[in-house]
Amino acid sequence: NAGVTQTPKFRVLKTGQSMTLLCAQDMNHEYMYWYRQDPGMGLRLIHYSVGEGTTAKGEVPDGYNVSRLKKQNFLLGLESAAPSQTSVYFCASSPYQGLRYNEQFFGPGTRLTVL
Amino acid sequence: EDKVVQSPLSLVVHEGDTVTLNCSYEVTNFRSLLWYKQEKKAPTFLFMLTSSGIEKKSGRLSSILDKKELFSILNITATQTGDSAIYLCAVYTSGTYKYIFGTGTRLKVLA
Numbered sequence: 001n002a003g004v005t006q007t008p009k010f011r012v013l014k015t016g017q018s019m020t021l022l023c024a025q026d027m028n029h030e031y032m033y034w035y036r037q038d039p040g041m042g043l044r045l046i047h048y049s050v051g052e053g054t055t056a057k058g059e060v061p062d063g064y065n066v067s068r069l070k071k072q073n074f075l076l077g078l079e080s081a082a083p084s085q086t087s088v089y090f091c092a093s094s095p096y097q098g099l100r101y102n103e104q105f106f107g108p109g110t111r112l113t114v115l
Numbered sequence: 116e117d118k119v120v121q122s123p124l125s126l127v128v129h130e131g132d133t134v135t136l137n138c139s140y141e142v143t144n145f146r147s148l149l150w151y152k153q154e155k156k157a158p159t160f161l162f163m164l165t166s167s168g169i170e171k172k173s174g175r176l177s178s179i180l181d182k183k184e185l186f187s188i189l190n191i192t193a194t195q196t197g198d199s200a201i202y203l204c205a206v207y208t209s210g211t212y213k214y215i216f217g218t219g220t221r222l223k224v225l226a
Contacts, residue, residue, distance in 0.1 A: 031212055040124070042203065042218040043158075050212050058213065090157060103149065104205075104214060106157035 002026050004107035006091050012113045013081045021076040021110050023091030031094045032074040033058075033104070034066060036087040043090065049074055081114045088112075117142040119206050121217035129225050132194050136220045138204030139186040144211070148187050150178055151203040153219070158203055161189070194224045 007022045023032065031050050035043040045058030047066040055066045063085060065077045074093075078085060091107040122137045138148065147165045151158035162171040164180035164187060171178050175194075180187045191198055201219040208215070 033214070035216075040218060042121075043205075043216040045213060048212065056212075103160050103163055106159075108156050 004091055004093055004105050006089075006107040006110050008110060009108065010111050012115065013078075014115050015082060017081050018077070018079050019081065019112075020078075021089055021091075021112075023074045023076070023093075023107055025072055025074075025091075025093040025105070027093065027095070027105065028071070029093035029105070030071075030096045032068065033092045033094075034064070034074065034076045035090045035092065036060065036085075037090060037109075038087050046076065046089075081112075083114045086112060086114045117206070117208065117215050119204055119215050119217040121202075121204050121220050123220060124218065125221040125223070127223045127225065128194055130195060132224075133190065133192045134194060134222065136189040136191075136202050136204075136222070137186060138189070138217055140204075140206045140215075141185065142206050142208050142215060144209040145182065146207045146209045148180055149205045149207065149214070150187070150189050151205065153201040153203055154199075161202075191222075194222075196224050196226050198222060199224045 004025045033048040034046040037043050044060050046064050047058050049055045049068040052071040067075045089110045092104040094104045119140045147163050149163045150161040162178045167182040175192045178189045201221050203219045204217045205214045
């Protein structure tokens, strides 16, 4: 199992450009999450999905869109990148949220710089 | 508003020291508290705690939850340079499907 993978690992954008970050998991997990991590800020939730075809806003959703057309993939889009979106982006997944088990599994991260 | 607060924000110790990291929370519908270790890349899972007073242990690391006082501690004994990392605390709440993360504690262990 590859676990959670993210593409690309690094990217540099100019202000106003668009891009899509891809997250894929092969663990048949129901729930998927996109976070951004900035120095001194911990992990902040951007958007999440509780199943194929569903998405919801997290703590910092502005400037981002997401889609979950297939259960194993969760895409994060930046329509018009801004320097404030320079960050490290992590994707995570977790299985059905039963009573006892709700660990999150993280991808390796994407380092995005917007100039 | 739900929040998770970790302290200290950063800590520098010498090899062999014992450290205690703190995580306090104010959330509705608490389900579980999770500890992660983050080195250069993705956070890796350490512990999940759901019940008060039951200590989880893994080698030199241990953690305990106090649901009455709303906090958890992560202890690391006989620290090694390989323990240098950011330690993240997260709380999962029922019904929201979301994890609320603290800002993390950056631990540096000097040889």
